[in-house]
Amino acid sequence: MKTEDFYYDLPDNLIAQHPIEDREESKLLLLDRDTEQIEDRIFKDIVDYLNPGDCLVLNDTKVIPARLFGNREGKDERIEFLLLRRMENDIWETLVRPGKKVKPSNRIIFGEGLLVADVLNIGEDGTRRVKFNYDGIFEEILDELGEMPLPPYIKEKLEDNERYQTVYSKHEGSAAAPTAGLHFTEELLKQIERKGVSIAFLTLHVGLGTFRPVKVQNIEEHLMHSEYFELTKEAAKKINKAKEGGRKVVAVGTTTTRTLETIANSEGQVFSQKGWTDIFIYPGYEFKIIDGLITNFHLPESTLLMLVSALAGKEVIMKAYRHAIENRYRFFSFGDAMFIK
CATH class of the missing domain: 3.40.1780.10 (QueA-like)
Known part of the structure; x- marks a missing residue:
């Protein structure tokens, strides 16, 4: 079929x-x-x-508000993360855009350092496995920094x-x-x-x-x-x-x-x-x-x-x-x- x-x-x-x-x-x-x-x-x-x-x-x-926007450490580049699933503790599988600019060992800064992601590796399907570092409760930080991950065919803002x-x-x-x-x-x-x-x-x-x-x-x-x-x-x-x-x-x-x-x-x-x-x-x-x-x-x-x-x-x-x-x-x-x- x-x-x-x-x-x-x-x-x-x-x-x-x-x-x-x-x-x-x-x-x-x-x-x-x-x-x-x-x-x-x-x-x-x-x-x-x-x-x-x-x-x-x-x-x-x-x-969860799984869409995050940050910058590569030391660079003025907007990087988008989409959290797919928690693998263990603070390690997550993510989609990243633009993917070509995010390599293993890169560090991504969110919310002026409120949340930091270290890129561990790249999967065969292009996903990145990252480890988050932060002070406090992850879910509360995500609520503050994250956005709802609406599907790409929805162009209007969700009020x-x-x-x-x-x-x-x-x-x-x-x-x-x-x-x-x-x-x-x-x-x-x-x-x-x-x-x-x-x-x-x-x-x-x-x-x-x-x-x-x-x-x-x-x-x-x-x-x-x-x-x-x-x-x-x-x-x-x-x-x-x-x-x-x-x-x-x-x-x-x-x-x-x-x-x-x-x-x-x-x-x-x-x-x-x-x-x-x-x-x-x-x-x-x-x-x-x-x-x-x-x-x-x-x-x-x-x-x-x-x-x-x-x-x-x-x-x-x-x-x-x-x-x-x-x-x-x-x-x-x-x-x-x-x-x-």
């Missing part, structure tokens, strides 16, 4: 540049993968399509950083938001619980590999990035109870889906664990546990588009995307949602 099979043409004016005022008022495209029927609804209607005993699974990761967080975000560590969850409000989650739907949380820290294009022609040759996840005993119990009762497990977002499919055994059960996943889900994959997926609209030729195509079928997904474009849905991180049921 070729990467170009997952291309579609999207007008630039449909790429959402900012979140809408009320999270739950986004559009919702309902896609029935059995009948291939499409319905246009509003996101808050999602409660009507979840049933008592179902389990809704959400990713409670929290985005409120909390709009790039889910209302249930808890565990810091992501370089990008699990955007399918941005549509939920606290009140909507309460309505869902009152209906008898159980809500389970897992954590997967989203890396910038999410936005990296697939550069190989044959998608099976693509190497996925690795991301850290955790699933608690309490969450596993809720998920297994739904499956054992013949109810549905509905994942919110591709990050949640990848985590559940990594953890689940062949019987569709999950157990508490933590670790790293680099699972790549594309057409032909047999899902072990999820029964439905709430997701946003994804970039052409992306691994995320391939994942939803694995669940609903590529032609069905492309049909849904054409419908979304014709009906002027908003696309990508701050865009509208789809429920594949």
Whole structure:
């Protein structure tokens, strides 16, 4: 299967540049993968399509202000860092721009010395591993100096950083938001619980590999990035109870889906664990546990588009995307949602 099979043409004016005022008022495209029927609804209607005993699974990761701007020591050069993941203690894997100017043994100064990074080495993929030096608490310094790492297709300034967080975000560590969850409000989650739907949380820290294009022609040759996840005993119990009762497990977002499919055994059960996943889900994959997926609209030729195509079928997904474009849905991180049921 070729990467170009997952291309579609999207007008630039449909790429959402900012979140809408009320999270739950986004559009919702309902896609029935059995009948291939499409319905246009509003996101808050999602409660009507979840049933008592179902389990809704959400990713409670929290985005850190992972974009930093500094200068190479002794040089008047603006250097941009993007923190990808903490390797150990104060050692981080980072993306650096302009990369050609940052070599091993270089020192980068942020905030007039409030934070200093020593470049340790350069990875095969061009990432830099750096060690940060500072006085105080790293997270507090990052809050002071860092900016939200919005995707490159968002050109407008984000006025409120909390709009790039889910209302249930808890565990810091992501370089990008699990955007399918941005549509939920606290009140909507309460309505869902009152209906008898159980809500389970897992954590997967989203890396910038999410936005990296697939550069190989044959998608099976693509190497996925690795991301850290955790699933608690309490969450596993809720998920297994739904499956054992013949109810549905509905994942919110591709990050949640990848985590559940990594953890689940062949019987569709999950157990508490933590670790790293680099699972790549594309057409032909047999899902072990999820029964439905709430997701946003994804970039052409992306691994995320391939994942939803694995669940609903590529032609069905492309049909849904054409419908979304014709009906002027908003696309990508701050865009509208789809429920594949």
